Structures are given as structure tokens and as C-alpha cells.
Amino acid sequence: MKLLMDTGKMQVMVSREPTEKKDQNGRQKMERDTGRPMWSTQVFIQDGEGGDVILVTTAGARPDVTVGQIVSLVKLEALPWATNGRSGVAYRAESISSASIQSVKNAS
Numbered sequence: 001m002k003l004l005m006d007t008g009k010m011q012v013m014v015s016r017e018p019t020e021k022k023d024q025n026g027r028q029k030m031e032r033d034t035g036r037p038m039w040s041t042q043v044f045i046q047d048g049e050g051g052d053v054i055l056v057t058t059a060g061a062r063p064d065v066t067v068g069q070i071v072s073l074v075k076l077e078a079l080p081w082a083t084n085g086r087s088g089v090a091y092r093a094e095s096i097s098s099a100s101i102q103s104v105k106n107a108s
Helices: 101-107
Strands: 011-020 038-047 050-059 070-074 077-083 086-092 095-098
Touching: 050 095
Parallel strands: 050 086
Antiparallel strands: 011 038, 011 070, 038 050, 070 095, 077 086
16 A cells, blocks of 8 residues: 655755665665665655655656755655664655746645
8 A cells, every 4th residue: 555645735845965875785775676776855844734854765867956945746655664663654756856836836
């Protein structure tokens, strides 16, 4: 089951440049099925209730976004995890790209 998040009414801003997602040996992780490189981008996501900083993983080309830029997340998925007594939520998106002016106005 996929837990897709509706970000249509949220404002998303890049808060840290995309970086290589690394494995335990310090090498860039690759997507299992496709072999595409994986990237982590920290964003601040806000709606009418407040906001949170989350780390979003994407695969493929390095996202062409910069700190402070308003962006769109395509197919943002929440991935709950639990291991060794710890748990949390990881986030993955199909892509991160510059938001159009129209989509930012609709988020208000």
C-alpha cells in the first residue's frame, strides 16, 4: 500500500541543497530496480496548520533546486519504518522541481 500525500494546498521550500544519499560505506545509494542515483533534499513544508522540515529522497538526475526556492513535489510518498526498536517516517518523491507561480498562489 502506498501512502501518497496531497501537497496541492501546501507550500514547499528548499531548506538545504540536494546531496547524495549515502550507504553505510559512504557511497551514493542507487535505486534497486533501475540503478539510478538517489538524492536527499531537505524541504520546509507548510500548510494552514503549521510546518515541518522533512528530508525527501528522489532518484535520477540531481534535483535542479536551490535553498529558498519554492518547489513542487510530485507523488510524495510517506514510508513508515521500524528497525532495532526505532521508528519513523521516510519521504520519497518522484521528482522535485521549481513551482509555478500559479501553484504557489493556490497553496495560500
